[in-house]
Amino acid sequence: MNTGMQRVFITGASSGLGMALAQRYAQQGAMLGLLARRGELLQELIASLPNPERHRTYAVDVTDSDALAAAAADFIAAAQGIDIVVASAGVSRGMLTEYAEDIAVLRRVFDINVMATVATFSPFIATMQRQAQAGQSGMRLVGIASVAGIRGLPGGGAYSASKAAVISYCESLRVELKKSGIKVVTIAPGYIDTPMTQVNDYAMPFLMPPEKFAEQAVAAIADGASYRVIPWQMGIVAKLLRMLPNWLYDRAFVNAPRKTRDPH
Secondary structure (H helix, E strand, O other): OOOOOOEEEEEOOOOHHHHHHHHHHHHOOOEEEEEEOOHHHHHHHHHHOOOHHHOEEEEOOOOOHHHHHHHHHHHHHHHOOOOEEEEOOOOOOEOOOOOOOHHHHHHHHHHHHHHHHHHHHHHHHHHHHHHHHOOOOOOEEEEEOOHHHOOOOOOOHHHHHHHHHHHHHHHHHHHHOHHHOOEEEEEEEOOEOOHHHHOOOOOOOOOEOHHHHHHHHHHHHHHOOOEEEEOHHHHHHHHHHHHOOHHHHHHHHOOOOOOOEOOO
16 A cells, blocks of 8 residues: 555544544545444445545444444554544533433443543554554544533533543543654534534534634644644633633623533
């Protein structure tokens, strides 16, 4: 195979941010491993991409770590290595802690947003380390977090907590792997126009098209950025939110629009 071709594995690739990233990388000539639960949507995506014969699809639930590891092994073998892994699979669900049944909602969100991120990265690290020892460069593990992980949002405890966990986990992993030649990149999107946000019934500042997000995210990944908020305007918002004392944050957000609690 062409050793100059990037080999990119993306979870959550059948829609939203994962699909936009797949399209961007395909335009750049990458070989893709695309994983999502909905195999038929993956096939439709592959058919729309340049060089469809180059890519591989995996109809796998990211919470099935054994199946995810098998997909990773298959792609590494087919691509003769790996350059970039993007853990893009994610869900957002409204919850209220006073409802005992919402504990299951939080658990499911953590399984997909946090545990699956770890399970996505794990089977690729040994191969990346061997490549680095052989003198290769440019290996990236990319976690998709969210500005919602900066401060806890009312009604969004599951999503905010899961994305805060992704941010902290990726930071830990980044330091662990710093001497290995593998860079860990955390991307924190603001509001991107995807099926996840299209159900929101409140104003979303600085709403960005997914294609524009993918363009900027791919550039940040290529740069090896440790942490990048997209769009940049939400980066300013995130910094301001971090600085607010609790009493002022509480006063500002107590009446903020809330994600609707999911019916069960």
